[in-house]
Amino acid sequence: MRKILTLIISGILINSCSSSQGDFTYLDINNNEISKSKFRQKRSTNQYLDIQIDSLNQKKLIERTKTGKLENFEAYRSLVSNKTSVKLDNTKPLVIIYHPGKDACNSSGSATKETLKNWHKTLEDGVQQLKANAPIYLYKEKEGLEKYDGVLNWHKDPDGLTEKLFFKYHYPCSSFVVISSDGEYISYFGEFSKEYVWNAINLISK
Template identity: 60%
Template sequence: MKKILLTFIIGILICSCSATKIGKDKTRYFDKNNVEISKSKFNRIRSTNKLLNVQGDSINHRKLTLREKRGKINDRKSLELLLEKATNLELDSTKPIVIIYYPGKDPCNSSGSATKESRKIWFGQLEDGINQVAQTKPIYIYKENDGLKKYDGVLTWYKDPEGTIERLFFEHHYPCSSFVVISKNGDYMSYFGEFGKEYVWEATQIMNK
């Protein structure tokens, strides 16, 4: 009887482990058009670095998305007023609005060997380039401030007012951080995920025309 009971228990444990293993392997993969594809094809496309890997409609869905988007908002003036109230800054309605967006802590923005001094240099160069292109400064907006302590003494970050920046420009949690540049007419150009200074300068120049 004891042997039968022991065999029964071992069988349950084996089935449980197998179910867990299978459960962990239920991730589904989708391309940028939301068409399901194989994991190998997903990884092959992602390796080109032209698309980002983000969470899809479900927690076990991974989706590829474009890194750049262009569009237009209908009421830039309201956005200006909202940002001015949240930051206590005065915005020039004739200049592009440049926003650096931090979505919250993730493996991308919490790794690396950058120091406070190297961050000062990098963002100083970023701001100098933006000023040369459009005579304006970027605004640093965050969704969640976990992980921002490393910027103390380097940058001033402001809470996304009413989640507006996320709602208008950042549909997903893109790794590291992203940016968007909005022209005086409301046209915008956004870039998702880790970026170089040159991308921001180019977008600012395009949106300043």
């Protein structure tokens, strides 16, 4: 009898663990429940990312871009400038590239120091042509940035403020935000191309 009871309890625990690890509720950007197939269909476009909500077995779609206006922008800009020792032109847009920490996206790939250097030089040349401040590279966690040694100067996100203001979740690879001189901003979540940064500068400068 005791053996039977033990087997029953073990079976319940196994099923419970299996269920908790594999069964998800899928939510759209407005927190409405949708089917898994609908979720995957929307996720397959470049308009959305998905995040897993901790401990709730929920996966939620989020839009990859967000716009808004930052209150007390002058204080944020001053903090970033002081903590990174980067002199900023207050009449030009501020460009922040944000590294959230090591993940499967930013720790994979075959990029070399040379290709990384060339990619970022092209990015920065384009930013300069669009009359924005040179990008400032901020990180939450330094792990995963070793490949940039000798390529880029990364700085710790001062007081974690950039994360709090713009990057609520850990988005894969890295993200960026462009902020106009009057505090209007466009943020983009997850892996991006140089052109996305340039387009954001163009939009925010109009």
